[in-house]
Ligand SMILES: CC(=O)N[C@H]1[C@@H](OP(=O)(O)OP(=O)(O)OC[C@H]2O[C@@H](n3ccc(=O)[nH]c3=O)[C@H](O)[C@@H]2O)O[C@H](CO)[C@@H](O)[C@@H]1O
């Protein structure tokens with residue numbers, strides 16, 4: 001595991017270009033195995049999740065080539081072989097569970113280990129299983145690996161009502177249903193932009209998915225999918241939100257480029273309420289140096305609400321604001337692993353019944369801290385940039401799992417940051 005060393009106190013200036021969305025990419029790559037032709041993805045972020053997914057694909061004889069100069073990834077599933085995936089790299093990321101839906105769609109059966117990913121509290125997959133079963137599959141958990149098998153005649157369309165809005169279940173069920181016989185409807189579906197991105201990608205291969213981005217998605221199964229054109233991944237709204245908060249907390253004029261601002265409506269409204277001055281352009285947002293900032297209350301909810309993945313990245317900005325900030329994460333109430341680390345840096349934070357109360361502090365102090373998960377790590381990077389002195393962040397691999405070329409981007413903004421081997 002690597003460590004990140006930050007010498008804080010420098011003001012950030014210049015521009016940063018946002019990469020392709022991690023949470024799209026990690027669905028689009030497993031989905032490529034549904035195609036009977038070579039798939040090309042543009043705007044692929046340089047993140048560990050991508051390299052781990054490429055390794056998983058190579059075990060199935062799917063050849064991939066990531067051209068890092070052009071951010072283009074080609075995936076060749078034309079000689080794919082079925083492989084059980086009970087262990088190994090599957091455990092390195094959450095989104096490996098998309099191989100359940102994708103293998104089921106391609107081969108009619110899947111053996112996939114329970115996923116890894118961020119330790120942000122309980123993350124059950126009961127809705128994925130319920131949905132696979134509705135499509136006719138039988139599902140069993142044998143020693144931590146899910147065995148999922150379609151009936152002999154293949155999966156059939158079904159009406160599936162999700163008990164709670166789940167990004168992962170919505171995507172997994174799209175992947176399984178896209179080649180099932182007949183029509184599937186997913187109700188109470190998640191509406192995240194990454195789901196629209198996946199539907200666009202699959203529809204361009206010949207799938208028939210309607211309603212992505214609404215709470216009812218209808219899928220008419222098709223027998224074959226062929227990728228014909230490259231697919232450009234949408235920009236990462238969580239990476240963008242992280243840099244916007246960072247620019248508000250320690251920027252001296254920062255231009256964040258490659259943004260779809262509509263994907264960040266709830267977030268931008270909160271930044272404005274805090275007092276961050278911004279110019280929202282067609283595909284960029286310029287953040288002015290901050291003046292007086294005011295603490296606010298944040299409550300996370302499914303899209304288009306305030307994203308859980310942004311509650312930690314915005315926290316250092318809230319610490320800087322006058323008054324007491326409040327954060328309530330309704331999606332992952334135990335997503336609090338950044339708090340003891342921030343307290344180590346001099347923050348004054350209390351936690352009462354999963355309500356995080358952030359009291360204003362005049363300054364943070366550099367310290368040795370741990371990035372226990374990706375967004376806790378993003379929060380600590382910003383805190384380190386704001387703090388006086390040296391901050392050492394360990395377990396940086398958790399950050400590199402989803403932040404594209406982060407050291408390069410921070411250096412370009414003028415940060416004093418480097419990565420060292422542990
Ligand atoms: C790879 C990816 O895209 N990860 C994102 C995805 O995770 P992920 O898809 O795992 O999260 P979900 O949207 O499924 O989870 C939402 C809520 O539903 C619960 N739930 C979910 C499924 C299920 O079968 N049963 C159940 O109880 C979860 O515990 C959570 O409380 O959406 C989360 C919520 O926006 C984000 O934080 C993650 O960054």
Ligand SMILES: C=C(OP(=O)(O)O)C(=O)O
Nearest residue numbers: 094095117118309374375
């Ligand atoms: C929780 C996250 O990721 P994952 O679902 O991949 O663990 C995240 O990106 O904040």
